Amino acid sequence: xxxxxxxxxxxxxxxxxxxxxxxxxxxxxxxxxxxxxxxxxxxxxxxxxxxxxxxxxxxxxxxxxxxxxxxxxxxxxxxxxxxxxxxxxxxxxxxxxxxxxxxxxxxxxxxxxxxxxxxxxxxxxxxxxxxxxxxxxxxxxxxxxxxxxxxxxxxxxxxxxxxxxxxxxxxxxxxxxxxx
Amino acid sequence: xxxxxxxxxxxxxxxxxxxxxxxxxxxxxxxxxxxxxxxxxxxxxxxxxxxxxxxxxxxxxxxxxxxxxxxxxxxxxxxxxxxxxxxxxxxxxxxxxxxxxxxxxxxxxxxxxxxxxxxxxxxxxxxxxxxxxxxxxxxxxxxxxxxxxxxxxxxxxxxxxxxxxxxxxxxxxxxxxxxx
Numbered sequence: 001x002x003x004x005x006x007x008x009x010x011x012x013x014x015x016x017x018x019x020x021x022x023x024x025x026x027x028x029x030x031x032x033x034x035x036x037x038x039x040x041x042x043x044x045x046x047x048x049x050x051x052x053x054x055x056x057x058x059x060x061x062x063x064x065x066x067x068x069x070x071x072x073x074x075x076x077x078x079x080x081x082x083x084x085x086x087x088x089x090x091x092x093x094x095x096x097x098x099x100x101x102x103x104x105x106x107x108x109x110x111x112x113x114x115x116x117x118x119x120x121x122x123x124x125x126x127x128x129x130x131x132x133x134x135x136x137x138x139x140x141x142x143x144x145x146x147x148x149x150x151x152x153x154x155x156x157x158x159x160x161x162x163x164x165x166x167x168x169x170x171x172x173x174x175x176x177x178x179x180x
Numbered sequence: 181x182x183x184x185x186x187x188x189x190x191x192x193x194x195x196x197x198x199x200x201x202x203x204x205x206x207x208x209x210x211x212x213x214x215x216x217x218x219x220x221x222x223x224x225x226x227x228x229x230x231x232x233x234x235x236x237x238x239x240x241x242x243x244x245x246x247x248x249x250x251x252x253x254x255x256x257x258x259x260x261x262x263x264x265x266x267x268x269x270x271x272x273x274x275x276x277x278x279x280x281x282x283x284x285x286x287x288x289x290x291x292x293x294x295x296x297x298x299x300x301x302x303x304x305x306x307x308x309x310x311x312x313x314x315x316x317x318x319x320x321x322x323x324x325x326x327x328x329x330x331x332x333x334x335x336x337x338x339x340x341x342x343x344x345x346x347x348x349x350x351x352x353x354x355x356x357x358x359x360x
Binding site for chain 1: 182183184229230231233234235236237238239240242243273274275276277278279281307308309310311312313
C-alpha cells in the first residue's frame with residue numbers, strides 16, 4: 001500500500017559513504033554515495049527498495065513508549081546515517097510467531113535496547129522480504145548527530161551480541177555523511 | 181525472497197469464473213477466467229500478485245496442527261476454488277502485535293475455525309501489502325472438491341461473522357471451476 005523507499009548506491013547521491021563493508025555474507029558493490037529517494041537514482045550500481053509496514057512484534061505497552069518518541073528523519077544536525085541491509089535465516093522465518101517474539105524480545109531485548117536510544121537515533125525499518133525476489137529482508141536506516149555516533153555504535157554492539165543476531169545470515173553496513 | 185504468485189483475470193485461464201462479486205468496497209472488472217501462474221496472463225483485464233510469507237500470528241502449538249495437515253494444492257478432484265482478495269483497515273494495521281493477535285484468535289478464533297477445515301480445504305495466503313502500491317493486503321486462495329463446497333461456504337460464514345472481519349474494508353470473491 002505504501003510508496004516505495006529506494007536506496008541507490010552509485011556515483012552521486014545525498015549521502016556520502018564514509019565506510020562500507022559486509023559483516024556477514026555477500027557484500028554490495030562499493031559505491032561513493034547513497035541516494036535515498038522514492039525512485040532509483042541515475043547510474044546507480046545497485047538499488048534496494050522496500051516499504052514501511054506495520055509493527056511485527058511490538059506489544060501495546062512497548063508501542064506506547066515508541067509512540068511517545070516518534071522517529072523523525074532529517075532532524076537538524078543529524079548529519080550521520082547508517083544503512084544496514086539484513087537478511088534472516090530460513091530457521092528464523094520457519095518459527096511460529098510466539099517463538100520469534102521470544103527470541104527477539106524475551107531473550108534478546110531488541111525492543112527494550114532500542115528504546116534506550118529513541119531520542120538520539122532516528123530510525124526507519126524498510127521491509128522488502130515480501131517483495132518478489134528482494135535481495136534482503138530488511139533495509140534498516142538510522143540518522144543521528146556526529147557527536148552521538150559513539151552511542152549508535154554502542155547500540156549496534158548490544159544488538160549484534162544478542163541471540164536474535166544468530167539468525168542474521170547476511171548483513172552489510174554503510175556509514176554515511178550528509179552531503180551539505 | 182519468494183517467487184511471485186500472479187492471478188490474472190481475463191478472457192482465458194485455467195479457472196473458469198462461476199460467480200464474482202464485491203462483498204465490501206470496490207469490485208474488480210468482471211472476467212470469464214482466472215489464470216493462476218507466476219507471470220501475468222496475456223490480455224488480462226487485471227493482475228494481482230504477491231508472495232507466500234512467514235506466519236504472522238500462529239503460535240507454536242497451533243503451528244503443530246497446521247504442520248500435521250499441510251495444505252496441498254492441485255489435489256485430485258479439487259476442481260473448485262475461490263480467490264478472495266482482502267484489505268484490512270488502517271485501524272487494524274495501527275494496532276500492536278498483541279492487540280491484532282487478540283482480535284484474530286482470542287476473540288475471533290480465526291486459526292481455530294480454519295483448523296477444522298484443513299483436510300477439506302487447501303489454502304494459500306498470498307501477501308501483497310508489503311509490495312509497493314499493491315491493491316490488496318492479501319490474496320486468499322482456496323481449493324476443494326465440489327461436494328465440499330457447502331463446508332467451504334460454512335467456513336466463510338463463520339469467519340465473516342467474527343470481530344476480525346469488522347476490520348476488513350475491501351473484499352472481493354471469485355468462485356471458480358477448474359478448466360478440464
